[in-house]
Amino acid sequence: MSHVDTTETASGSGEAAAHDARETDSEAVLDRRRFLSRISLWLSALAGAILSVPILAYLLSPLLNPAQNAWRQLGSVDTFKVGDTVAVAYDDPSPLPWAGQTARTSLWLRRTGQNDFTAFALNCTHLGCPVNWRPEAELFLCPCHGGVYYADGQVAAGPPPRPLVRYQVRVNNNQVEILTQPISFGEAAGVVQAAAGQE
DSSP states (O other): OOHHHHHHHHHHHHHHHHHHHHHHHHHHHHHHHHHHHHHHHHHHHHHHHHHHHHHHHHHHHHHHSOOOOOEEEEEEGGGSOBTOEEEEEEEOSSOOTTOGGGGEEEEEEEEOSSSOEEEEESBOTTTOOBOEEETTTTEEEOTTTOOEEETTSOEEESSOSSOOOEEEEEEETTEEEEEOOOOOOHHHHHHHHHHHHHO
């Protein structure tokens, strides 16, 4: 073998070794990229799962822990005059820990006799806006969309799909009490409420 052949063979094997080294380096880089890509995907999935837990808990909590109806005291019988309709505030029976002032809600209470009372929800059955009692006209008026209710809570005019929601009222130890209930709005709520009333 001549000197030229030896040089070509040496340079050929050197190029092959260099080529093998480059392939090994590129495979190592590819393996690192694949590894880092998979790690980032798993970490993203873990972060998404962690963030979705409180959101799912919030959305499912009404189904898992439905609000219970409870009797709430509104005040002594003597504090309400016969024939008057007044707004009365009370505490929501199922407030959230962070609810603050929003745990306080109201209703319209009318004393119709010695121990007879009628209680109406404060909210319009259209979209839930608060209604106002107008004693001179003996009407409940919704300022948002022009809903009008008669003194008995029946719809007089406007977009409300059904009468004002009524609460069950009782007098217990000279205290006026109402049985709380969840308030629902709109057309579909009327169907749900009608079905609940038939039970």
